Amino acid sequence: MAEVLDATARRVIAGGWYVLGPELDGFEREFAAYCGLAHAVGVASGSDALELALRALGLGPGAVVVTVANAGFYATAAILAVGATPRYVDVAAETGLLDPAALGPLLAAGPVAALIVPHLYGRLAPMAEILALCRPRRVAVIEDCAQAHGAQRDGRRAGAFGAVGCFSFYPTKNLGALGDGGALVTDDPALAGRLRALRQYGWGDKYHVELPGGRNSRLDEMQAAFLRVGLPALDGWNRRRRAIADRYRAGLRHPRVVCPPPGGADDVAHLFVLRCAGRDALAAHLAARGIGCAVHYPVPDHRQPGWRDADAGAGTLPVTERRAAEILSLPCYPELEDDEVAAVIDAVNAW
Numbered sequence: 001m002a003e004v005l006d007a008t009a010r011r012v013i014a015g016g017w018y019v020l021g022p023e024l025d026g027f028e029r030e031f032a033a034y035c036g037l038a039h040a041v042g043v044a045s046g047s048d049a050l051e052l053a054l055r056a057l058g059l060g061p062g063a064v065v066v067t068v069a070n071a072g073f074y075a076t077a078a079i080l081a082v083g084a085t086p087r088y089v090d091v092a093a094e095t096g097l098l099d100p101a102a103l104g105p106l107l108a109a110g111p112v113a114a115l116i117v118p119h120l121y122g123r124l125a126p127m128a129e130i131l132a133l134c135r136p137r138r139v140a141v142i143e144d145c146a147q148a149h150g151a152q153r154d155g156r157r158a159g160a161f162g163a164v165g166c167f168s169f170y171p172t173k174n175l176g177a178l179g180d181g182g183a184l185v186t187d188d189p190a191l192a193g194r195l196r197a198l199r200q201y202g203w204g205d206k207y208h209v210e211l212p213g214g215r216n217s218r219l220d221e222m223q224a225a226f227l228r229v230g231l232p233a234l235d236g237w238n239r240r241r242r243a244i245a246d247r248y249r250a251g252l253r254h255p256r257v258v259c260p261p262p263g264g265a266d267d268v269a270h271l272f273v274l275r276c277a278g279r280d281a282l283a284a285h286l287a288a289r290g291i292g293c294a295v296h297y298p299v300p301d302h303r304q305p306g307w308r309d310a311d312a313g314a315g316t317l318p319v320t321e322r323r324a325a326e327i328l329s330l331p332c333y334p335e336l337e338d339d340e341v342a343a344v345i346d347a348v349n350a351w
């Protein structure tokens, strides 16, 4: 892989075209086809993808956008950036995914313009139930696919369920660049057109601003070329991540450790997130054995100290808050060897 990337970098440098050129065109075509959609629009990051999706859908001050509070503040940051109001829905205890049973009452309670639903940890959210609640109320559904490249259910991949899917290509993602990157996918040509304008200052023609809210958010040629190298390998990487998750599920035997439920093609195992009473002690135990683990994520969005309106959802998200104190992500990435997985299992079981 390193040699191919090296040759790719040399090809892009020699080509002399570094922004909005043939590599991006090629990647957008190939990624849209992979997702089973008509359009992909490359942008500078997954965070920008979320924000530009909201802008392209015309959402701003006065709009209420519902999302979960356990997915790392990225959706909240986008909602706040466009001047809209976030409102939080609780998640399912076993998966950490948006809980449709909690969404129904929230949508019924007041006008909601849009929903940002993350396919957290690589697992598709319950989209049939979510769409059945959102469609009759004309709530625009934005999928946050930053952790779920390639996950599929009933022949549809992540990003193909709602109005638009937002991806991050941060290096650790299932499909990662060698730096920052992102993309949006949609079947709607008008929406794709607005996204293409917004990623470049809102221009229609060069130097002519046609849409407000635009900026510079382009996926550069070098990253697009690297992503074209990675895309054909994505399904294989996802299979390896799933196999590692299955090994953990089969091997972990500790009375205080609860594994995430098994997944099929709808789970690309971006992260293996267990639940554990005494999580911090387990993390310290693993760290002492040289095993790196992390918490995704320790502080729910409505509890973030840097956001001064942090009481917006306080006290209303019991599952989100309980999970934040219990979750721990074990190493799970395609390069991990079987003996390394076994060592993690042994270390957890010996705790």
Ligand SMILES: Cc1ncc(COP(=O)(O)O)c(C=O)c1O
Pocket: 045, 046, 047, 048, 071, 072, 074, 075, 118, 144, 146, 147, 167, 168, 169, 170, 180, 181, 182
């Ligand atoms: C669920 C989720 N949404 C959005 C993002 C933001 O992506 P980026 O880091 O490319 O801005 C990330 C990545 O960190 C993520 O995990």
